[in-house]
Amino acid sequence: MLLNDLSVGQVVMSKSGRDKGRLFFVLKIVNDEYVLISDGDTRKLDKPKLKKVKHLIKYKLISKDVKNKILSSEDFNDAFLRCELKRLRPML
Template sequence: MLLNDLNVGQVVISKSGRDKDRLFFIIKIINEEYVLIADGDYRKLDKAKLKKVKHLMKYKYASEDIRNKISNEEYINDAFLRYELDRLKSKL
């Protein structure tokens, strides 16, 4: 998966590990090999998971609200992440 295909706020699913088959948001892009992911439930924002890009499958959906809040350094809580994931699950 190419890094330029990934964006902050994009929905991804874990392909391996204990969190396999779970949906997450990309919170931060570390480098071309790693990203930080969180879902507000299993993985909270304050303990976001460092995950290899090759272990993720991306979806075409992304949350503009999350992307804008992170880029503007606004406060985001775990409940907001859970709400956005529930909202986007209906589109998947």
């Protein structure tokens, strides 16, 4: 699942909109232009943000834990996403 250098579980940063400068995980690639993103804080898993790919800064960092949980349809919560972003932030 790699499109426009994006993959499920990849860390991205919003570069426009009211969420500018915030880090998110890619939850789903909708099509060539849009992805669903969530950070577990302002954008919860039950209501992810539909965002245009051109409005995202893509990092090469992909959380294997998040990716595996999404692809295997395993249950996880917003706290897990927040902890993963906190853990990965120093690597950016």
